[in-house]
Amino acid sequence: MNSSWSRIFTKNKKTVEYVDLELDSISKELSTDVNINIKNIKQALGNSSDLTLREFKLGKPFSKKVATLYINGLADKQIMGSFIIERLMDDINIAENEKIPPSEQIGIYIKEHLLAITHVVEVKDWKKLFLLLLSGQTIILIDECNQAIACAAQGGELRSISEPLSEPSVRGPRDSFTESLITNTSLIRSRIKTPDLWLETREIGDITQTEIGIMYINGIVNNKLLQEVRERLDKIKVDDVFGSSTIEEWISDKMATPWPTMFVTERPDVVAGNLLEGRVVIFVNGTPNPLILPATWIQFFQTAEDYYLRWSIVGFLRLIRILSFMITLLGPSLFIAFLSFHQELIPTPLLINLAAQRQNVPFPVIIEALLMEFTFEVLREAGVRMPRPVGQAVSIVGALVLGDAAVSAGIVSSAMVIVVAATAIASFTIPHYAMTDATRLLRFSFMILAATYGLFGIGIGVIVLVAHTCSLRSFGIPYLAPFSPIIIADLKDTIIRLPLPFMTKRPRLINKGNANRVEGTADLGPTERKEKKANNKPKSDTNET
Structure with a gap:
């Protein structure tokens, strides 16, 4: 907390003195004078206009001064009026055999007998009071009592639960997290x-x-x-x-x-x-x-929809994602390497066609590729930052107009436009945005290596990238698990997902507690599981007869 608002006040006779204190002094207890406590809070918050104060008298027989404070917009005013202020202002009927509590215990009496709030806490120090107040709770100050009461009456405007935007799915639930x-x-x-x-x-x-x-x-x-x-x-x-x-x-x-x-x-x-x-x-x-x-690395190629579809369809979709990842990472660099260093690997009719397209292009193939990739990244960023209806129009129209104009002007070749477009489409199949960003960044490094050393440079880059990925750990777990180190039991839910009855174990490296998903399968092998399943199979009515 900032010590600039850590201001505590001391009362000297009839005057109030303001004393600046350090951070450690903010834990001092509250005063028994409710007016001093109110001034402390107002001064600490810089007399902020959203601090709402309500002063009134506690119901008989106490009739003491009480103040409620809350931040406007963070507290529910209906709860405040019905369950806090109204209950405190009503007269209190105390039984004849029950004594009126002393002033220092009024807070405890209010907490136990009057407040119809689910969560109520006693506060005796300034640091906790400010934390609860700024978290949306309502603070109750009582005269001649050196402790406050914090009531959980949070409210305000919150975003409702909606469909996920970055992870949509055809099957499965449609709810997503909010900011609460x-x-x-x-x-x-x-x-x-x-x-x-x-x-x-x-x-x-x-x-x-x-x-x-x-x-x-x-x-x-x-x-x-x-x-x-x-x-x-x-x-x-x-x-x-x-x-x-x-x-x-x-x-x-x-x-x-x-x-x-x-x-x-x-x-x-x-x-x-x-x-x-x-x-x-x-x-x-x-x-x-x-x-x-x-x-783990493979986790970024899995989606929630994988567990709502048939396992055979899921395996096909995951293979498409992995293949699209490879195209996104290495597609432009392979095209550059073939055209710059390894023309003999290209079929002759295709090579003649590519050479004819590049006849009027004034730039080397690497400059042409970097220019197109940079232009596409600019269009992608513009589409994301602009309003949604305008952003979609800019992305689609901009790509079509610029691509056609660039080919007509002889700045880039048609083949390069096809390669960049295919790479962009392939990047959209990667389910998670964080992995897409990493792949986009690495693609430029491989393009430079391909323009410098050809396929040899791409091979060196792949080796370095794989070695680097193998060295990574996420909280002690190898990033490439279960591929490196190889764990046969955990391969059931990686590139291909097996049917759910076959996945009876949790990931071995992650789980160190209860490793069994299915009860009673801890020490059973495949044969024993098959026999158990056959024994548990219900008999038909004909056999019973």
């Missing part, structure tokens, strides 16, 4: 109804005090992984945390890599599936994209 941490965790609770689904919360960011949620399934999660996540989060010492991307950069294993080492999604069903595999999910209040860790 409570809403996001409830979407997971509705899918995984077990008491072993645990949630830990903490605040990160000295000024923003952003609420972070760590969710996992106890008994399935790897305890060493969970402890590592806690330690890395505790080491984050920054002023502001505005989204999951901030957390991702602070706790990543390695920054000098183009590959994403944490999985980001906006679909609750994807998070639920990863929790059941033993992974840990980090929710950040204010962002609809939680972090799933650890992440």
